[in-house]
Amino acid sequence: MKRFYIIGFACLLLFDTLGQTGFKFSALNARPLDYSLEWVIRILSNKWIYITTLSYIGAFFTWMILLKKAPVGPAFAASRLQIVTVMLVSIFIFNEPLTVTRTLGAIIIISGIIFLALAEKKLASKQKDNQ
Amino acid sequence: MPEHIPFIKMTLAIFGLWLCSICCDTVGQIAFKCAAISPKRQSGWHYWFAILRSYWLWIGVSAYGVGFLFWIAFLTLLPLSQAILLGSANIISVMIVGRLVFKEQLTPYRIIGVSLITFGVILVGIG
Numbered sequence: 001m002k003r004f005y006i007i008g009f010a011c012l013l014l015f016d017t018l019g020q021t022g023f024k025f026s027a028l029n030a031r032p033l034d035y036s037l038e039w040v041i042r043i044l045s046n047k048w049i050y051i052t053t054l055s056y057i058g059a060f061f062t063w064m065i066l067l068k069k070a071p072v073g074p075a076f077a078a079s080r081l082q083i084v085t086v087m088l089v090s091i092f093i094f095n096e097p098l099t100v101t102r103t104l105g106a107i108i109i110i111s112g113i114i115f116l117a118l119a120e121k122k123l124a125s126k127q128k129d130n131q
Numbered sequence: 132m133p134e135h136i137p138f139i140k141m142t143l144a145i146f147g148l149w150l151c152s153i154c155c156d157t158v159g160q161i162a163f164k165c166a167a168i169s170p171k172r173q174s175g176w177h178y179w180f181a182i183l184r185s186y187w188l189w190i191g192v193s194a195y196g197v198g199f200l201f202w203i204a205f206l207t208l209l210p211l212s213q214a215i216l217l218g219s220a221n222i223i224s225v226m227i228v229g230r231l232v233f234k235e236q237l238t239p240y241r242i243i244g245v246s247l248i249t250f251g252v253i254l255v256g257i258g
Contacts, residue, residue, distance in 0.1 A: 064182060067167035071235040073226030076160050077245040080222065083255050105254025112247030119240035 015059035022052030155198025162191030215256030
């Protein structure tokens with residue numbers, strides 16, 4: 001069960017992050033933004049938009065597999081870890097600035113995930129006791 | 132903020148769009164969960180075909196489609212940082228509706244975890 005969650009969320013995180021990164025690369029490669037057919041063609045003739053599409057499909061399948069077992073409330077919250085990974089990609093690949101507030105936010109999100117993991121552990125051991 | 136719209140109307144519009152957007156996100160996630168647990172056979176190709184044929188999946192997809200439009204409308208009225216602050220409420224609403232519909236337990240650790248994530252998302256959004 002523990003492995004199911006770790007692998008599931010790791011895949012979801014990878015697909016989500018790749019999807020967002022792909023969107024950004026597609027946008028950058030399609031510049032200048034001029035709302036014309038040429039702009040749409042520039043988007044469609046770049047590999048990144050297809051990487052993004054595949055990532056979204058992968059994320060959908062992973063999410064459905066996770067939801068078969070995971071409670072939707074905590075799982076939906078945990079999936080926000082992608083904000084932290086997208087932030088890291090933004091810093092290293094796109095040279096976006098890292099602020100104190102963002103760093104603090106990222107640390108708080110990660111500590112929230114740790115609490116959710118502890119909650120699962122407690123619930124699992126409680127179930128064992130009941131059997 | 133557009134000058135020509137009176138303040139009270141503006142506030143109502145923001146509140147209404149926010150509520151609609153949160154409702155769409157919540158309905159979407161609950162529908163996805165319903166779709167994921169609805170097939171009788173839980174593995175193989177049969178499982179995925181059953182999901183694709185399940186009306187819950189399409190309710191979820193439509194909810195997300197409509198929610199996307201509400202969110203864009205909401206973003207035209209508010210700066211992104213404030214919008215993310217309000218938009219993070221969907222983490223809380225999905226948890227509450229998950230409790231009501233699927234009897235998901237709200238243990239203290241889960242409440243702490245979800246609250247921390249919501250707060251963290253807001254902080255990153257404010258930047």
